[in-house]
Amino acid sequence: MERILFYLIAAVIIVFSVLTVTSRRILRAAVYLLFVLMATAGFYFMLNYNFLGAVQLTVYSGGIVVLIVFAVLLTAHMDHKLDPPDRLKALAVGLLSLFGMGITLYALRSFPWAVTALPEGAYDIEAIGMRLLSYGDKGYVLPFEVISVLLLAAMVAAIIIAKKSTSND
Amino acid sequence: MGNEAIILFIILGLVLVGGAFAMSYLVSPKNVTPLKEETYECGIETMGSSWIQFKVGYYLFAMLFLIFDVETIFIVPWAVVMKKVGLVAFIEILIFFLILGLGLLYAWKKRALRWE
Amino acid sequence: MELAKFLIMRSELSLLAVVLILLVVEIFSAKSKQGAVVNLATGLFLLHTILGFVPVATGQLFGGMYQHTLLTGLMKSVLNIGVLILIMQSSGWLKQPANKGRVSEFFLLILSTLMGMYFMLSAGDFLMLYLGLELATIPLAALVAYNLKEMKSMEAGAKFILLAALSSGIMLFGISLIYGSSGSVYYAEVVGTMEMNPMQIMAMVFFLSGLGFKISLVPFHFWTADVYEGAPTNVAAYLSVISKGASTFVLLTLLFTVFKTMFDAWEVLLYAMAVLTITLGNLFALRQQNMQRFLAFSSIAQAGFLLLGIISGTHYGMTTVIYFVLVYVFSNLGAFGVAAIVYNASGKINIEDYRGFYQTNPRLSLVMLLSLFSLAGIPPVAGFFGKFFLFAAAAEQGYYWLVIIALLNTIISLYYYLRVVKAMFLDRSEEPIGLIKSDVLTRVAIAVSVAGIVAAGVFSQVFDWIHLYGWGM
Numbered sequence: 193m194e195r196i197l198f199y200l201i202a203a204v205i206i207v208f209s210v211l212t213v214t215s216r217r218i219l220r221a222a223v224y225l226l227f228v229l230m231a232t233a234g235f236y237f238m239l240n241y242n243f244l245g246a247v248q249l250t251v252y253s254g255g256i257v258v259l260i261v262f263a264v265l266l267t268a269h270m271d272h273k274l275d276p277p278d279r280l281k282a283l284a285v286g287l288l289s290l291f292g293m294g295i296t297l298y299a300l301r302s303f304p305w306a307v308t309a310l311p312e313g314a315y316d317i318e319a320i321g322m323r324l325l326s327y328g329d330k331g332y333v334l335p336f337e338v339i340s341v342l343l344l345a346a347m348v349a350a351i352i353i354a355k356k357s358t359s360n361d
Numbered sequence: 362m363g364n365e366a367i368i369l370f371i372i373l374g375l376v377l378v379g380g381a382f383a384m385s386y387l388v389s390p391k392n393v394t395p396l397k398e399e400t401y402e403c404g405i406e407t408m409g410s411s412w413i414q415f416k417v418g419y420y421l422f423a424m425l426f427l428i429f430d431v432e433t434i435f436i437v438p439w440a441v442v443m444k445k446v447g448l449v450a451f452i453e454i455l456i457f458f459l460i461l462g463l464g465l466l467y468a469w470k471k472r473a474l475r476w477e
Numbered sequence: 478m479e480l481a482k483f484l485i486m487r488s489e490l491s492l493l494a495v496v497l498i499l500l501v502v503e504i505f506s507a508k509s510k511q512g513a514v515v516n517l518a519t520g521l522f523l524l525h526t527i528l529g530f531v532p533v534a535t536g537q538l539f540g541g542m543y544q545h546t547l548l549t550g551l552m553k554s555v556l557n558i559g560v561l562i563l564i565m566q567s568s569g570w571l572k573q574p575a576n577k578g579r580v581s582e583f584f585l586l587i588l589s590t591l592m593g594m595y596f597m598l599s600a601g602d603f604l605m606l607y608l609g610l611e612l613a614t615i616p617l618a619a620l621v622a623y624n625l626k627e628m629k630s631m632e633a634g635a636k637f638i639l640l641a642a643l644s645s646g647i648m649l650f651g652i653s654l655i656y657g658s659s660g661s662v663y664y665a666e667v668v669g670t671m672e673m674n675p676m677q678i679m680a681m682v683f684f685l686s687g688l689g690f691k692i693s694l695v696p697f698h699f700w701t702a703d704v705y706e707g708a709p710t711n712v713a714a715y716l717s718v719i720s721k722g723a724s725t726f727v728l729l730t731l732l733f734t735v736f737k738t739m740f741d742a743w744e745v746l747l748y749a750m751a752v753l754t755i756t757l758g759n760l761f762a763l764r765q766q767n768m769q770r771f772l773a774f775s776s777i778a779q780a781g782f783l784l785l786g787i788i789s790g791t792h793y794g795m796t797t798v799i800y801f802v803l804v805y806v807f808s809n810l811g812a813f814g815v816a817a818i819v820y821n822a823s824g825k826i827n828i829e830d831y832r833g834f835y836q837t838n839p840r841l842s843l844v845m846l847l848s849l850f851s852l853a854g855i856p857p858v859a860g861f862f863g864k865f866f867l868f869a870a871a872a873e874q875g876y877y878w879l880v881i882i883a884l885l886n887t888i889i890s891l892y893y894y895l896r897v898v899k900a901m902f903l904d905r906s907e908e909p910i911g912l913i914k915s916d917v918l919t920r921v922a923i924a925v926s927v928a929g930i931v932a933a934g935v936f937s938q939v940f941d942w943i944h945l946y947g948w949g950m
Contacts, residue, residue: 193364193365193368194364196364196368197364197367197368200368200371243437243438247434250430250433250434251427251430251431251434254430255423255426255427255430255431256427258423258426258427259420259423259424259427262415262419262420262423263420265414265415265419266414266415266417266419266420267414317437317438317441318438318441318442318445320438321438321439321440321441321442321446322442322445322446324435324438324439325439325442325446325449325450325453327449333453336435336453336457337453337456337457337460339431339435340432340456340457340460340461341460343428343431343432343461343464344460344461344463344464346428347424347425347428347464347467347468348464348467350421350424350425350428351421351467351468351471351473354417354420354421354424354473355421355471355472355473
């Protein structure tokens with residue numbers, strides 16, 4: 193049953209990913225992307241990684257897609273359809289992608305992946321919190337603090353790009 | 362455990378929504394004229410495209426929302442274990458807040474929070 | 478918990494302090510004068526640079542997630558010197574009325590990317606490395622698009638962020654494969670598990686593409702010319718010198734440690750990339766008219782030369798790479814500095830515009846001459862020694878063909894570097910660029926780069942000093 197569910201979600205992801213890149217209307221592409229991101233959250237829930245699933249839903253489906261849609265609505269010619277791609281180019285790109293996929297699949301399948309059992313409760317919020325705040329071995333407090341700097345820099349960067357004239361203060 | 366239910370839900374969802382569209386496509390009479398395709402608004406003729414360019418303010422707000430959204434995600438696990446870890450956790454989140462709080466003040470100063 | 482042990486991170490901490498001070502001043506000062514902000518930032522950064530030379534204990538923190546060695550300290554100091562010259566060079570441009578009200582942001586963004594590079598260098602695991610890389614990339618996109626009035630600048634910013642996102646996506650895939658196969662993200666634990674099988678080789682290749690993008694090695698170089706052309710000249714200088722230098726250091730240390738066991742795989746890769754990068758960079762540089770595009774392709778070619786030192790895999794090779802980056806910092810910042818001064822004063826950017834430059838601005842054109850000679854590797858200046866040592870390092874390990882190809886390319890590169898020199902000194906022009914007066918800080922910065930080019934060539938102690946901190950594979 194789990195296998196069927198996996199393939200169902202995978203099918204949803206693949207179908208909507210293809211639609212995202214082939215859609216000729218940019219706003220539709222953004223909406224297809226939303227479905228891809230939500231289906232990805234499905235995988236996390238399947239793995240019992242509920243926290244990451246929730247993060248995926250709030251940040252990606254809730255935040256990023258909204259941002260993308262606003263960005264699309266900012267463009268002047270959003271109702272324009274993209275020109276249909278050049279046949280020859282599309283064929284070349286398609287073949288190249290298939291070739292890349294072949295190599296990747298071959299490499300992935302040739303490796304003896306070790307199957308390990310999930311430790312009980314490794315992914316619940318409490319365990320994540322303990323690791324996030326620990327400064328000892330396998331502690332992640334440094335990335336935690338650095339992320340605040342990254343967010344600060346991103347905020348300054350966003351403001352400086354979006355606010356054209358802050359000079360009159 | 363609930364896998365069957367989810368699979369059933371996905372299939373039912375596809376069938377119901379797809380079925381509704383298919384049915385209305387099959388059943389509905391089709392004679393479309395340009396006049397019928399017009400947008401109707403109190404009988405007034407429509408002007409231009411309904412696609413208008415948005416203000417950059419929306420983008421800025423979405424961006425700020427996203428940044429604080431990400432911040433929330435890091436605060437949730439902290440809040441869960443705060444009591445257990447004690448003072449260290451408090452100091453760590455204080456640094457985190459200090460840096461992002463300055464960011465918020467900066468946005469305030471730059472009037473990024475004001476709708477213009 | 479002893480707070481004293483966090484002093485190991487003093488570079489990051491003092492840089493964070495500089496950033497926060499600038500931010501607080503920006504928030505709480507009613508009316509900030511542009512010049513005052515520039516002076517404050519330069520002063521604070523000078524302090525930070527000096528502090529970086531004070532020796533502290535080496536060691537690890539956060540369970541090996543952060544490591545400080547003498548080598549990372551040295552690399553950070555090299556970057557600091559570059560950034561110091563760069564922000565002094567930018568002072569004239571930042572004081573222009575067009576940049577009113579956005580001066581502190583320039584410093585905030587530059588310094589936060591520098592902090593990202595610090596974390597890349599000091600990372601003890603792939604997570605920190607990735608975080609550092611993002612911190613070193615995202616603010617840069619805003620800096621590239623800093624000239625909001627120019628469409629070109631905006632376009633360059635968009636190109637940069639899109640391609641950066643693509644390359645870091647591929648890199649993340651590589652990291653996830655490494656994590657999946659070794660069960661850890663810590664370098665120390667990954668080393669033992671990396672073997673020569675198709676999967677892990679693929680993981681490494683994917684991973685290296687992220688760094689290849691930052692260094693703009695040839696299959697990943699497509700963004701370079703367009704972005705450098707559109708970006709403000711000083712930001713282009715930052716991209717080509719500091720960002721590239723930091724990523725080269727990271728590539729060097731990672732290949733020498735984590736991917737040590739896969740030498741046979743990355744040897745082939747680096748060989749191919751070195752040949753391609755040097756040759757293509759050179760061939761495209763031959764045809765450029767725009768100064769910024771020209772310097773972009775020249776910097777691609779220079780990055781190719783760096784691979785010669787890395788591929789040797791020896792202690793000597795590592796020393797030469799760091800030495801070459803140091804020399805490259807001075808010479809490229811000299812060249813970009815003059816180009817920036819000229820562009821910001823007159824708006825002229827084409828090589829043809831430089832005709833007769835010597836008549837009107839003898840000093841600036843001499844600086845340009847010296848920098849270009851150093852980039853080309855003409856004997857008396859530091860660039861010659863940099864290249865010579867790189868070639869020697871590669872030849873020592875038997876890469877004769879690679880050295881011969883690089884040598885041939887050096888000769889080709891002479892042509893286009895001298896083309897600019899010819900335009901400046903020999904050609905006459907009806908309307909040459911007028912006499913340019915630049916402000917004090919900019920002049921100091923130019924003087925420092927000139928002093929660097931000369932000193933790094935004259936004093937061999939510099940090389941020995943770097944040699945002390947390095948190690949081989």
